[in-house]
Amino acid sequence: xxxxxxxxxxxxxxxxxxxxxxxxxxxxxxxxxxxxxxxxxxxxxxxxxxxxxxxxxxxxxxxxxxxxxxxxxxxxxxxxxxxxxxxxxxxxxxxxxxxxxxxxxxxxxxxxxxxxxxxxxxxxxxxxxxxxxxxxxxxxxxxxxxxxxxxxxxxxxxxxxxxxxxxxxxxxxxxxxxxxxxxxxxxxxxxxxxxxxxxxxxxxxxxxxxxxxxxxxxxxxxxxxxxxxxxxxxxxxxxxxxxxxxxxxxxxxxxxxxxxxxxxxxxxxxxxxxxxxxxxxxxxxxxxxxxxxxxxxxxxxxxxxxxxxxxxxx
Amino acid sequence: xxxxxxxxxxxxxxxxxxxxxxxxxxxxxxxxxxxxxxxxxxxxxxxxxxxxxxxxxxxxxxxxxxxxxxxxxxxxxxxxxxxxxxxxxxxxxxxxxxxxxxxxxxxxxxxxxxxxxxxxxxxxxxxxxxxxxxxxxxxxxxxxxxxxxxxxxxxxxxxxxxxxxxxxxxxxxxxxxxxxxxxxxxxxxxxxxxxxxxxxxxxxxxxxxxxxxxxxxxxxxxxxxxxxxxxxxxxxxxxxxxxxxxxxxxxxxxxxxxxxxxxxxxxxxxx
Numbered sequence: 001x002x003x004x005x006x007x008x009x010x011x012x013x014x015x016x017x018x019x020x021x022x023x024x025x026x027x028x029x030x031x032x033x034x035x036x037x038x039x040x041x042x043x044x045x046x047x048x049x050x051x052x053x054x055x056x057x058x059x060x061x062x063x064x065x066x067x068x069x070x071x072x073x074x075x076x077x078x079x080x081x082x083x084x085x086x087x088x089x090x091x092x093x094x095x096x097x098x099x100x101x102x103x104x105x106x107x108x109x110x111x112x113x114x115x116x117x118x119x120x121x122x123x124x125x126x127x128x129x130x131x132x133x134x135x136x137x138x139x140x141x142x143x144x145x146x147x148x149x150x151x152x153x154x155x156x157x158x159x160x161x162x163x164x165x166x167x168x169x170x171x172x173x174x175x176x177x178x179x180x181x182x183x184x185x186x187x188x189x190x191x192x193x194x195x196x197x198x199x200x201x202x203x204x205x206x207x208x209x210x211x212x213x214x215x216x217x218x219x220x221x222x223x224x225x226x227x228x229x230x231x232x233x234x235x236x237x238x239x240x241x242x243x244x245x246x247x248x249x250x251x252x253x254x255x256x257x258x259x260x261x262x263x264x265x266x267x268x269x270x271x272x273x274x275x276x277x278x279x280x281x282x283x284x285x286x287x288x289x290x291x292x293x294x295x296x297x298x299x300x301x302x303x304x305x306x307x308x309x310x311x312x313x314x
Numbered sequence: 315x316x317x318x319x320x321x322x323x324x325x326x327x328x329x330x331x332x333x334x335x336x337x338x339x340x341x342x343x344x345x346x347x348x349x350x351x352x353x354x355x356x357x358x359x360x361x362x363x364x365x366x367x368x369x370x371x372x373x374x375x376x377x378x379x380x381x382x383x384x385x386x387x388x389x390x391x392x393x394x395x396x397x398x399x400x401x402x403x404x405x406x407x408x409x410x411x412x413x414x415x416x417x418x419x420x421x422x423x424x425x426x427x428x429x430x431x432x433x434x435x436x437x438x439x440x441x442x443x444x445x446x447x448x449x450x451x452x453x454x455x456x457x458x459x460x461x462x463x464x465x466x467x468x469x470x471x472x473x474x475x476x477x478x479x480x481x482x483x484x485x486x487x488x489x490x491x492x493x494x495x496x497x498x499x500x501x502x503x504x505x506x507x508x509x510x511x512x513x514x515x516x517x518x519x520x521x522x523x524x525x526x527x528x529x530x531x532x533x534x535x536x537x538x539x540x541x542x543x544x545x546x547x548x549x550x551x552x553x554x555x556x557x558x559x560x561x562x563x564x565x566x567x568x569x570x571x572x573x574x575x576x577x578x579x580x581x582x583x584x585x
């Protein structure tokens with residue numbers, strides 16, 4: 001039984017650690033170490049390797065049977081040439097910059113759309129709020145790929161959007177929507193909207209209503225009260241939402257691949273092409289390592305905020 | 315709330331929800347379109363669903379996807395619940411910072427990185443890739459979502475009930491099984507459903523970690539979608555949406571029956 005004694009020791013209690021208790025931590029810990037942490041070490045190692053026509057398609061392969069000599073040969077064969085390639089070829093640099101640009105603009109759009117939605121939810125009558133909450137969460141549970149596919153239906157040249165625009169006489173010739181930046185932004189905002197709305201809603205919902213009343217009583221106009229009271233209160237939610245959207249969007253693959261054009265690719269697409277198209281695993285690994293370095297700061301800020309949230313609660 | 319919602323609030327809500335739901339509604343409606351042209355309405359028909367029933371490759375992919383989904387969700391629920399207990403109830407054990415990091419990082423980590431790194435691990439240890447490697451990959455990602463949901467429930471949980479049971483001489487294991495577990499069961503159920511739906515839907519991890527003979531539904535849908543919109547795909551997607559919606563309804567009914575309250579279903583909701 002692994003669950004024993006979980007309730008016996010309160011958080012932070014100094015009781016002796018027993019084996020069943022230890023297992024509760026150890027099982028998920030080891031699983032994540034083996035399938036999340038260790039793989040990064042391998043990616044890093046591979047980013048220093050060279051591609052080869054072999055199985056597996058890279059050299060060197062560590063051969064422990066060779067003993068120390070094998071280890072020495074292995075380390076001397078590692079080289080940073082994949083990083084030199086990334087630094088020297090404009091294609092890679094351009095797709096990193098493009099990814100950061102797209103993710104930044106999409107995060108800004110998400111804030112513009114997500115904040116009013118979260119605000120509307122928080123100010124809706126109490127009894128409606130659980131339903132509104134569920135309505136925002138539901139699309140998140142519904143297949144992501146399908147939701148992107150749904151937009152292809154709408155955005156294609158003879159799709160519903162153009163049919164509507166033609167019928168209303170807004171345009172004479174149907175514009176191309178697919179394979180444009182507009183389509184990518186629509187897809188990103190659509191897919192990530194729940195991730196922006198929920199953290200903001202969580203902070204706004206907890207906001208003390210009397211703060212606004214006090215501001216109004218003291219003669220503060222509503223817009224100023226919003227700026228001085230509501231916005232600072234919701235700042236934590238805004239930051240959490242922005243990080244929750246920005247980080248995965250930088251490495252997004254499916255949305256730009258299905259909705260975007262073939263030029264101006266994002267780094268997720270470049271990595272995908274190196275791996276599946278060119279079968280250059282070491283280059284793909286080096287791209288992943290550099291991408292990870294770009295995202296390390298925002299990921300750490302996000303984690304810090306989340307751990308603080310738990311500690312406040314427990 | 316004393317003041318009613320303003321017009322601004324109502325319009326923001328209406329536009330926001332229309333944006334979220336209209337595309338899905340259109341997809342579902344057009345899966346019943348009699349015309350092969352996906353943009354012209356040719357009357358109501360279920361012919362694409364009939365065609366699906368005869369598409370052996372698609373049925374095979376659906377079966378693989380379902381099995382991976384159930385297996386990985388079950389494993390993720392156990393691992394995620396343990397991880398949540400460790401995070402909330404164990405205070406500051408050695409390596410807690412790293413542990414918390416490993417729970418939160420997969421939630422935001424771009425999937426291309428996670429997928430690539432898992433594949434390289436599987437190649438390095440030289441296992442046959444296919445059904446089991448996808449299952450392990452999905453378990454690893456979705457257990458973190460389960461951990462977040464269960465942890466949110468554990469945090470606002472009335473400890474005095476457990477203490478009362480223990481004061482009355484109930485042994486720890488029995489206390490856990492009869493007091494703690496029933497109280498967090500709704501969150502565990504939500505976690506299972508979320509893990510299942512995430513697995514059902516994942517393209518990137520599956521593409522990296524798959525091998526010969528293990529084609530999941532998203533991999534199949536993706537390769538078809540790249541060639542353009544097809545009414546058959548609309549039908550597959552509608553069925554998938556129905557499966558997911560039904561799982562959610564069942565989960566929320568279970569939550570209601572057990573008297574629990576709704577859980578926040580996304581990682582940022584408790585921030």
